[in-house]
Amino acid sequence: xxxxxxxxxxxxxxxxxxxxxxxxxxxxxxxxxxxxxxxxxxxxxxxxxxxxxxxxxxxxxxxxxxxxxxxxxxxxxxxxxxxxxxxxxxxxxxxxxxxxxxxxxxxxxxxxxxxxxxxxxxxxxxxxxxxxxxxxxxxxxxxxxxxxxxxxxxxxxxxxxxxxxxxxxxxxxxxxxxxxxxxxxxxxxxxxxxxxxxxxxxxxxxxxxxxxxxxxxxxxxxxxxxxxxxxxxxxxxxxxxxxxxxxxxxxxxxxxxxxxxxxxxxxxxxxxxxxxxxxxxxxxxxxxxxxxxxxxxxxxxxxxxxxxxxxxxxxxxxxxxxxxxxxxxxxxxxxxxxxxxxxxxxxxxxxxxxxxxxxxxxxxxxxxxxxxxxxxxxxxxxxxxxxxxxxxxxxxxxxxxxxxxxxxxxxxxxxxxxxxxxxxxxxxxxxxxxxxxxxxxxxxxxxxxxxxxxxxxxxxxxxxxxxxxxxxxxxxxxxxxxxxxxxxxxxxxxxxxxxxxxxxxxxxxxxxxxxxxxxxxxxxxxxxxxxxxxxxxxxxxxxxxxxxxxxxxxxxxxxxxxxxxxxxx
Numbered sequence: 197x198x199x200x201x202x203x204x205x206x207x208x209x210x211x212x213x214x215x216x217x218x219x220x221x222x223x224x225x226x227x228x229x230x231x232x233x234x235x236x237x238x239x240x241x242x243x244x245x246x247x248x249x250x251x252x253x254x255x256x257x258x259x260x261x262x263x264x265x266x267x268x269x270x271x272x273x274x275x276x277x278x279x280x281x282x283x284x285x286x287x288x289x290x291x292x293x294x295x296x297x298x299x300x301x302x303x304x305x306x307x308x309x310x311x312x313x314x315x316x317x318x319x320x321x322x323x324x325x326x327x328x329x330x331x332x333x334x335x336x337x338x339x340x341x342x343x344x345x346x347x348x349x350x351x352x353x354x355x356x357x358x359x360x361x362x363x364x365x366x367x368x369x370x371x372x373x374x375x376x377x378x379x380x381x382x383x384x385x386x387x388x389x390x391x392x393x394x395x396x397x398x399x400x401x402x403x404x405x406x407x408x409x410x411x412x413x414x415x416x417x418x419x420x421x422x423x424x425x426x427x428x429x430x431x432x433x434x435x436x437x438x439x440x441x442x443x444x445x446x447x448x449x450x451x452x453x454x455x456x457x458x459x460x461x462x463x464x465x466x467x468x469x470x471x472x473x474x475x476x477x478x479x480x481x482x483x484x485x486x487x488x489x490x491x492x493x494x495x496x497x498x499x500x501x502x503x504x505x506x507x508x509x510x511x512x513x514x515x516x517x518x519x520x521x522x523x524x525x526x527x528x529x530x531x532x533x534x535x536x537x538x539x540x541x542x543x544x545x546x547x548x549x550x551x552x553x554x555x556x557x558x559x560x561x562x563x564x565x566x567x568x569x570x571x572x573x574x575x576x577x578x579x580x581x582x583x584x585x586x587x588x589x590x591x592x593x594x595x596x597x598x599x600x601x602x603x604x605x606x607x608x609x610x611x612x613x614x615x616x617x618x619x620x621x622x623x624x625x626x627x628x629x630x631x632x633x634x635x636x637x638x639x640x641x642x643x644x645x646x647x648x649x650x651x652x653x654x655x656x657x658x659x660x661x662x663x664x665x666x667x668x669x670x671x672x673x674x675x676x677x678x679x680x681x682x683x684x685x686x687x688x689x690x691x692x693x694x695x696x697x698x699x700x701x702x703x704x705x706x707x708x709x710x711x712x713x714x715x716x717x718x719x720x721x722x723x724x725x726x727x728x729x730x731x732x733x734x735x736x737x738x739x740x741x742x743x744x745x746x747x748x749x750x751x752x753x754x755x756x757x758x759x760x761x762x763x764x765x
Contacts, residue, residue, distance in 0.1 A: 197493070198339075198493070199571060199616045201529035202251070202565065204308065205305075205308065207289045208308065208310045210413050210624030211312060212301040212310070212460075213296070215235070215239050215297075216298035217233045218232060218236070219232075219236075219294070219297060220298075220406070223295065224415060224653050225681075233318065235661045236689060237315040238313065238315065238316045238318070239311045239312060239315075240253070240310075240313075240315055240433050241309020241314070242261075242315060242372070243294075244618055244619055244620050245420060245616070245617075245620045245622075246618065247291045248297065249292075250311055251282075251286050251288050251311055252267065252287045252289075252304060252314065253279065253286060253309070253312060253313070253321045253322070254285050254286055254309075254571050255285075255321060255322060255346050256324035256328065256338070256339060256342040256346075257285035257323065257324060257326050257568060257570045257572065257573075260307075260561075260567055260568060261559070261562045261569065262307055262558070262567070263307045263308070263554075264307035264557060264558040265554070266306070266307040266309070266621045267279060267287055267309075267360055268512050269303065269551070270300055270556070271551040272555065273290045273390070274296050274299070274300055275290070275292050276290075276291045277550055277551050278549060278551065279548070279549060280294055280547050280549075280573050280614060281360070281539065281547045281548075281549065282575065283545065283575060283611055283660065283662055284320070284323055284363070285323050285571040285572075286314055287319055287571070288614070292727060293358075299632050300764070305601075310583060312350060312351070316356075317357055317358045317359065317360050317361055317362075318349075318352075318355060318361070318362065319349040319355055319360060319362045319363075319430070320361055320363050321402060322342045322345050322346050322364050323363070323364075323365045323366075323573070324366050324367065324368075324374050325367055325368065325369055325373040325374050325376060326571065326572035327578070328342075328368060328369075329580070330528055330532070330581070331528060332526035332527060332528050333369045333371055334368055334528055335370065335385055335386060336386075336387065337368055338366045338368035338385055338674055339384075340486060340490040340493055341368075341383075341385065341486075342366050342408050342622030342666060343424070343489050343492070343493075344481060345366070345422075345423070347666070351423055354430075354434070355434065358437065359433065359434070359438060359439050359445040359447075360435055360437070360442075360445035360446045360447075361432065361446075362380045362381075362404075362433075362661040362737070363380050364379060364380065364382075364383065365378075365379040365381075365383070366384075366425070366592065368384075370692075371656055372689075372690040372691055373431045374573065374660070375573060375665060375697070376398060376401075376690065376696035377398055377409050377410045378401045378403060378409070378410070378662070378665060378689065378697060379398075379401050379402070379584070380399070380448070380662075381398065381426060382398035382410050383397060383398075383422070384398075384402060385419075388416060392418055393419045394416045394418050395414070395416070395417045395422055396414065396415055396417075397412070397413050397414040397417055397422075398410035398412060399429055399458075400412045400448045400452065400458075402446055402447070403448065403658075403662060403699075405657045407664040408451075409452065409697050411414065413459055415462055419486075420480040420481050421470075421480060423479065423480075424466060424469050424470060424479045424637065425462075425466055425715060427479075428462050428463075428469060429447075431465050432461045432462050432719070433450060433637070436450055437450050438608050438641065447457060468502075473668075485694060490710075496567075497566070498642055499529060499566060499581055500529025500531075501529050501530045502530055502583075502584075503530055503531055504531055505531075505584055505668065506522055507520055507584055508521070508531070515595070516588070517604065518644070519591050520667065522602040522603060522606070523536045523600065524536075525601055526597070527584060531584055531585075532583055533580075533583075533596050534579065534580045534582065535578065536572065536577070536578050536604050537557055537560075537577040537579065537594055537599040537600075537624065538576055538599055538602075538603060539577065540575075540576070540601060540602060540603060540608055540609050540610065541601045541608075542638055544598075545627045545630065545687060546610055546611065546612040546630050546653075547576075547611075547612070551653070553598070553599065557597070560579060560593055561579055561686040562589065563583045563714065564579060565579035565582055565584050566581040567579060568580055574604075574609060574611055575611055576609075578650045583616075603640070605648045605649075606646070606648065606649065607637050607643055607646055607649045607651055607720070608633070608637055608638075608642045608643060610634075610653060610654040610756070611629055611651070611661050611666070612629075612652075613626050613653070613655050613660035613661035614626065615654075615656075615661075615672060616672065616679070619655060622656045622672060622675040622678065623657075623673050623725050624655050624656070624672025624709070625659060625672065625679060626653045626654065626655040628709065629653055629670060629672075629712050630653055632710075632712065633651070634712040635713070636716070636717060643701055646723075646724070646732065647730075648693055648733050648735075649667050649734045650665070650669065650687075650689065650693075651665075651666055651669075651716075652669050652670070653669075653670040653671065653672075654669075654670070654671050655672040656671075656673075656706070657673075659671075660682060662689070664687050664699040665687045665688060665694075665697065665699070666687045667686070667688070667694065667700075667734055668685060668689050668716065668734075669683070669726065670682070670683055670684075670716075675706065679708075679709050680706035680708060681706055681707050681708075681709065681711075681712050682708050683703055683704070683707065683719070683729045683750065684701055684702045685700055685701065685703055685718075685719065685746060686700045686701055686743065687699055687700030690748065694735055695739075702744060703719075703746055703747050703750055704750060705751070711753050715750045719749070719750055721749065722745055722750075723737050726741055
């Protein structure tokens, strides 16, 4: 993991002290709420439906055991004993009083953490593959580049007040597990025929009201120039992005509207920056700086390559075997595996972890994973450095903590935002819908027969639950002050299972909350009756037969319940 320097620590402590001064002046009536609002947002503090919400940055999803214990302590001492891991590899608290917010900032700074730029119209947390550095299909480790990007973009004075929020994702593997095409900028690390490292750069992706897949703006950019090229993109966006209409302010709208002109403007800006000082030496990433950062991402002490084994050989059918099949992942160091700790089970909101579970997961990391964890895009925790010989012990410990549900990649391993239970922007609740579906599909034999499915739930059009990219997507909408839900099929996040990134399509009028689980069951029943074989996955069946066979059974649910159709938008 990246090790903070003295400068890094001074920086976050100074930021925490600055925030404390701003908070005290606000509470004393010396700084108005209107003036305080952008200051608290820049440090990750929102005011939500019931209480302030803090979003803590977990850069590219990497956490130390010490940091996770600190997060558990904040949940226990300042919140209601739990936190929520998000699709953008952050952690959110929903019940911290604003009067305690400065104390929380100090707690975070003490373990090299903060909430800087987790909100506001700026470059947000850089996200990546949760298996970065250990993935079996890795081309280039993206973590050093993600860390350089994080440092460069943090409080960048030119990009502190963009037209709208700005998100960057980076992948360094054959399979895209970072959903890069769905981001404002998506970066794919590659090697050319000469073995040189570079980036394929995508721009203009995003979800929300207008889902758009990013377009390739550069097929292969030398890694040394990546900051210059991103600066050119964001400068053009900052100059021409819409500021008069919140719904048209994202870069995806500018790219779609301007087309080739946007690409030409970016390349002209890029060229101009490089020509400022005889080839742009002042703007390129120096090899020495990359080497300094990359030195933090070597194998942890004690991790030594061994001999890979068939971990399923001789294992009897049962819970342990299913866990090995679903929650244990291939590794690029022989003799090691990555293990997913599932945060998805009945009675728990997807992505939630109690303070006790966070403490226990930190203990597991200390004992079995070189004191390191990851937060996944799918809202789970990952132990990236587990010896194959330790897998039985990790399973027993995780099962005792409620973190060993063998459902990774299955229907109940769903993504869901907090929705209307917490978020002031939400039109509908996500958590009760997720709970109803989880209860409906508790039987593991049935889940295994259904097979791989991405189910994503958003409580509003802002798409924090990434419903557009779900094989099954559920979107909460408002109709005459009541909660309704649109169901879409066929979305993709760009992974190997899902295929090319694409937005799902709605299969009919919206459904009432108590109908959603029935609708999902009808969709699954249709799939099972229509699949060509047990090996054909849900997304493959949808693409083969189209949406029409799913519409009538889904809409028949409304006939059975007698609920009138709601053409909610």
